[in-house]
Amino acid sequence: MSRQLINHPEPGELLAYADGELRENRVRGVARHLCDCEQCRGWLEEIERGVAEYRRSLHKTLRESLPAPPKPWFDIEERLTELDAERVQQSRRPPLGSPLSWAVAAAGLVIGLFSIPSLFEHKVSAAELLHKASERQPASVRRRLIRVQTRSGALVRPALWSRRGAAFRERDQAAALQGMFAAANYSWEDPLSAQSYAAWSNSLPSRRDEVNDIRSSGRLSAYEIRTTTDHGELTEARLTLRASDLHPVREKLHFRNQEWVEIAELQEDAPEPERAAPVLTAKGGIERREQAPANSNVSPADELRVWAALHRLEADLGEPITVEREPSRILVSALAPPPGRRAALEEALSGIRGVELRFDNPQPVRPATGEAQPRSKFSAEARPEVAERLGDQGRATEFINQMLESSDSALVRAHAIRRLAEHFPPESEQALNAGDRSVLRSMLRDHIEVLREARLKVSAALRELAQRAPPDLSPPSPAAWQAGAIELVQSSEAVDRLLNQLLAAQGSGQTTESLLEQLKTAIGRWGASIEATQTAVIEME
């Protein structure tokens, strides 16, 4: 008997062969085997009959027995014509940046100056406003904070946010919101922006846009863009743009399930109080504490002392504190710290040259009704396969909490490294003396230590769940630690996302087996990134 007869192809391979789906390098071998092996041919014939029966069942018995659609199908020709008409309407006006549009704008302005003050204002379209506002959005929005209000509570977060919940310990609330935004195809990372609004509205097959003027003392103070649609999870969205610079300051989203989310800006990069919309000032106040006269230039070394002081307090681990070095001062802004924390920050930063400490006090960050929510642990049911592999639901819940906490702590550390990389790029690092560089290295080592520990825990968990180990990937070629910071954050986030999908999410559409496989790869990438950062930090010596 030939070797091919002894080693029958796997059933999946035979089926793939018959379906024309087999990899090219296996086709010849399977074909030769089938020529010689009556058993496999018989198997295929059996399967053929099975498929035929199934197809008959599907297309006759099943299809005929399924209930008919409750309404007649829509006239697709008609609907496509409507879509085309909407598109033409949206694109009829030239983009705001084009010469023609500026001619129109100039004409409107001239007319407005002399006789009809609001003519041009009223003519502006939603698409134009969004286009222009997108162009004007400042690149640096690190200090921008937003308040996200829902029916059941509120949270304050950075306007640009690539991670889930870690900063403000609001896992459940933030995760639920993130899910709602994802389902609605709306950016949760940057929700209060013209780009995100435009990206969502442009993805809709059809929508209705309108622009309303908001006036204050008779003068145009803001534009409100309102979009309604019959498609997707969002039924209505409103974005308020400040008239003077088209800066987005407020947004309200209505979801199809009757939920709503209101987002308002709390603080901006370059506040100009006389121009700020009421929403910016009505809900909070700002106190300033100047620690030392800012009469001379501050240096990266001064900023490093600020970060080291924050690090000693662990205030660099996701707390809503920002540090900005300007030529003559280092502005440290903390969002509503409790009294004890506030005193500790004041003490830790006192005496550092050029520091200006600022406390921003928005409305209390707690649910609108009921008591404040404690940091809640995972409470939903684990995936049945996960629970089964771990023994029972109780053990699974405990296991999941441990994993998600490890992942949380790793994310916070990865972001801390990224922030240091942003604030101390290679040229700033070079400006530090040996002692200061040693302080920076020590902070980085602390973060890496936690990352490594988290990686070990998650790898062990993978072994427990799937009896498989993540691959040991070679770290990328040596580079400055700053260069790898983004990859470190991204790989940490990838692991975190997969852990969430694997352990907690229901209906993600992916199988446990597939997620475990992806997690294995992601942990390998994560490990390589941690190793690369560690090597680079060692090479700072």
Add this chain to the structure above:
Amino acid sequence: MIRASTVKILPLDSEAEHLEAEERDTLSPRERVTALFEEARADVYAYLLTLRLGEAEAQEVTQEVFLRLYTVMRRGDNIVNGRAWVFRVAHNLGLQSLKRTSARAALTPELEQQLPSQDEGPEKKLIETEKQARLKDALGRLSPQQRMCLHLRAEGLKYSDIASILGVRSSTVGEFLSRALVKLRRSVHE
């Protein structure tokens, strides 16, 4: 002895693909979407029902999918296999829709529950044969993934398309299918 190269148990898609490629070259997005809507809407609707969507929801999602297809085609996206695209988007929208109405317990197709029962008055004319009853029973014993693979394969989708819809690898689709078919054959003929 038969020639192995003649063993073919399911219709290959190459012909359909060839036709579709020709259509891509000659038809406008509007014509392609309209033709596909007429041809595939009942299949997509049936698939969504097996995901346990209600009839109204399933119809709404089906219509939405084709409008989305038109939007992306009009934008210039190159949709190689419109049928597979439609099933993939319908699958995702269907799951989202189910999440919204989370009263339903499972997110998996339950084909066996959709098959007519002998007791159902209006459907009495569809009297099941003994074999069909066995088939129904066997379908009930398949895993949700196996059932979805089988359904999508019977709809003419390629392994890579099914893999993309279900979030698994193409080789896994082959495994799911062959195990499902073996189980079905055993159940029907035992």
